[in-house]
Amino acid sequence: MKRSIIFFCIAAIVYMCGLNLSAINRYFSEEKKEIQKIEEKEKQEKKEENKEEKKSTKKKVEEKKVAKSTEIEEEKEVKEEKESSKEVKTSGKYVDQSGDPYTNTVTVSNLNDIDILVNKYSGLPSDYTPSDLVTVSNSGEHNAQMRAPAAQAFEQMVVAASQQGFILNACSAFRSYDYQSGLYYNGVNGYGVEYADRYWTRPGFSEHQTGLAVDIRMDNDTSDLDAVRYNSHYPWLLKHMHEYGFILRYPDDKEDKTKIAPESWHLRYVGVDLATYLYENNLSLDEYYGA
Numbered sequence: 001m002k003r004s005i006i007f008f009c010i011a012a013i014v015y016m017c018g019l020n021l022s023a024i025n026r027y028f029s030e031e032k033k034e035i036q037k038i039e040e041k042e043k044q045e046k047k048e049e050n051k052e053e054k055k056s057t058k059k060k061v062e063e064k065k066v067a068k069s070t071e072i073e074e075e076k077e078v079k080e081e082k083e084s085s086k087e088v089k090t091s092g093k094y095v096d097q098s099g100d101p102y103t104n105t106v107t108v109s110n111l112n113d114i115d116i117l118v119n120k121y122s123g124l125p126s127d128y129t130p131s132d133l134v135t136v137s138n139s140g141e142h143n144a145q146m147r148a149p150a151a152q153a154f155e156q157m158v159v160a161a162s163q164q165g166f167i168l169n170a171c172s173a174f175r176s177y178d179y180q181s182g183l184y185y186n187g188v189n190g191y192g193v194e195y196a197d198r199y200w201t202r203p204g205f206s207e208h209q210t211g212l213a214v215d216i217r218m219d220n221d222t223s224d225l226d227a228v229r230y231n232s233h234y235p236w237l238l239k240h241m242h243e244y245g246f247i248l249r250y251p252d253d254k255e256d257k258t259k260i261a262p263e264s265w266h267l268r269y270v271g272v273d274l275a276t277y278l279y280e281n282n283l284s285l286d287e288y289y290g291a
């Protein structure tokens with residue numbers, strides 16, 4: 001009897017413990033569920049946040065895109081403006097150069113201007129001699145004469161040249177109408193018109209009559225006018241002459257525009273502004289006048 005009572009008591013205790021355990025289990029699982037719920041909620045919130053963030057970065061990217069496209073538009077406008085101003089500048093002074101050389105020629109009237117065009121379509125009056133000719137102080141073997149502003153600019157370039165370590169001088173500058181006439185007709189008499197036209201410009205159509213052109217020598221090399229091309233300082237001269245108002249008048253790649261075979265030695269004074277403009281835009285003076 002005693003034993004069965006003890007057994008009953010133990011059984012009762014075990015049963016009650018079981019109840020408690022399941023209650024504890026239930027409690028913990030409830031707790032777990034709560035935690036899971038909270039975690040899920042947090043996850044959801046994070047997702048929402050991410051979405052928001054993504055949205056705002058997307059918005060930012062869109063804004064950037066818009067800003068960039070307006071920038072591009074603005075750049076385009078500036079470019080177009082530049083292009084149109086270029087057009088105005090090149091066609092502002094137009095000389096028809098579409099026909100054969102020496103046909104349909106015009107005579108220069110604004111003779112005092114330093115940007116005048118003298119080529120096989122635009123000539124000078126036979127009686128024109130510049131009124132402000134002066135002898136260039138560094139004139140080499142001849143007494144080269146140029147118009148005063150051109151001579152002054154050339155002398156400044158001579159100084160710059162000596163600072164670079166080479167000697168620059170003027171071999172031939174102003175040539176009168178009569179002098180050019182003698183050169184040309186000597187050629188015609190000796191070799192015929194076709195040959196003469198290839199090597200000499202007809203009187204009135206030589207830039208040398210303007211007093212703004214100069215044939216140069218470098219380091220006193222008198223072997224050949226084209227010797228300057230091989231002087232080690234020639235690239236410097238090509239790069240900097242516009243700073244003194246000069247352009248290389250007959251470049252190697254412009255014969256179709258100038259109608260004159262390349263002359264590495266023939267420079268023309270047009271003033272710093274125009275020289276810089278032509279240099280930066282790779283234009284010959286003929287193109288500036290619409291060639």
Ligand SMILES: [Zn+2]
Nearest residue numbers: 213214215266
């Ligand atoms: Zn020349």
